[in-house]
Amino acid sequence: MTSVSKLTEERRLLLLSVLSLSIILIFGLGWLVASPLLSNKSMILLEDFPLAFLCGLLANYGIILCFQSLGRCLLIGSALSILGYAQFGIHVCCKGCKGPYPLSRPVIWCGILVVLLLYAIKILSEPLAAWDARSIWFFHAKMIYVKGALSQAAGWNHAAAQFSHVDYPKLLSSLAAEVSYPMRYWNEYLPKVALLLLLIPPVFWIYSFLRYSWSSLFLLCIFPFMMGEWLWNGYMDGYLAIYLAVAMLLVGRYITKRQPLDLISSLGCLVFIPNLKNEGLLEMFIGAIAITITGIKMAKANMLQLEQVIRLRWPQSVSLIVCIIPCLVWYLYYRIAWGLTNDLQIGTHETFTRILQRITDWNSIALIFGSILNQLWFPILILSVLFIVLMTGGSRMQTEMIPPIITGTLYALCLFIVYLLTPNDLAWHLTNSVNRTILSAKSCFLVGIFWMMHHLENKAECATVVKT
């Protein structure tokens, strides 16, 4: 009996170490990758930390994709992380931390801690139960954990595993396997630590928008809470949506404040989402199209000079390549080399036949359109009302509102097409998925509402600033 309780006590201590070390190591690794992208001046904790952490998650996934063995990856990651901390120490000593978000703003830090703590408790206090979480993400994690490597030998081509969408990217799964690996056991709680690690960067970024204003209050109320259960039940849709929303928020702040770090962070989020789920690839392209359209519009209006934006030196190029590599390696190499295919059969003859059948069937179109609109009517209604207020006040549509609205609209249209080509029963597919797949579009529209509110409350067209 004593030996059992001693064993449990040892496990608890090890567990605490694994939890703390995972955050510490990812940040160190991320700092090594992200430091060339960060400000050359002093450090802004609230904005530098999440970018470094995001790069850490990407670099860790990249290491696993390259070296495969979990043990080897943990060793390499730890060594690189130590190097990252050395660089971090030099950076802090030479350049220091600065405002406008110094540690003296306890409200922001308390907010971040409270939100992360609430989610940590919810995530870790429930076993894995949701269908996709068990059948896809954490099943893949278990396959990686059991094999001790993200290799083909884990069983991706086994006939019994084909229901689990084996072609999906493995960032979350490999992270969950890595968390369990040093503990040497598998259960239905511990791997969920990976969900918490994914949540850290967006919460930091969202709280970097905290001001004493209505728009800020609106933002903090909806993100991350509007995602509901999708952030703790092990599905990836909530994470896709929150990262896309953060990308749109950051690009909006870049447009209003012109801090290069915001644009880099926004692009970082866009590059990150394809590693969460296949739909992320589509979101990345749509987000990039929206940002490009906005950039062209700004350049035409002489609001932006392209050479200011694209000014990369070689260390920054290396950082960007490290961030992009995991996505390329998974989608362009492993999926093809391992022969992993998608259940939607995109690009096949059957796909086009189904699209043609459904597009001529008024009931199918009405069903898809109705289901999507049922999820989106609230943000669209508020957007329309605010747009009318904006126009009546004599304002134009502001540039920062464009990327989220374009992204949300295009993504909703793409979802419409995806549902047109689904090989599953349409009504069943819509009932079981539209409330989560539409989250990304909904989040983009809500970011659009935030930027409209932000603009309206800052609007002082008829006021003049008089120096006293």
Added chain:
Amino acid sequence: MPDTKIVSNGSSKCIMNEIIFKYIWRLGCMAIIVLALFYLQIMHTWSILVKASMALVNNYGQFQTNLATPGSGLDILPSQVQEMRDILQDNPQIVRYQLSQQLKADEFILQRSVETIWPKTLDSAAKGVFILCSELEQYDQCVEVDRGKEIALVECP
């Protein structure tokens, strides 16, 4: 930076705008936030998160034990899948198995068993077959290896 203050230029349009942005705007913002809290189910999410935290305060020991115990949390699985897992643990020589047609027809049981029992794999060529106890008569040509309350493992030629 010099001290600054904002003053209106006094035109009627501007006074109107000031009224909109000072008073009606505040009401509008409050309305948007309140609507969002309810329509987007944010209040519901908050209440779930707070309830989970309260539950943790009352049961911190269990929370830690769940995380630190190998194989914990399997009690959320259907009883048939739990039985299959137990039977295979008692019979470590069996590394591949099949499911009876009746069990295989239930997608939930099929997927839960495959992912829970992994790395022992579902294989149509395996000799060991999981069947419902009620199906035993149909498998009279097979040898019973082990049996639970609802599930039996038989070895078929």
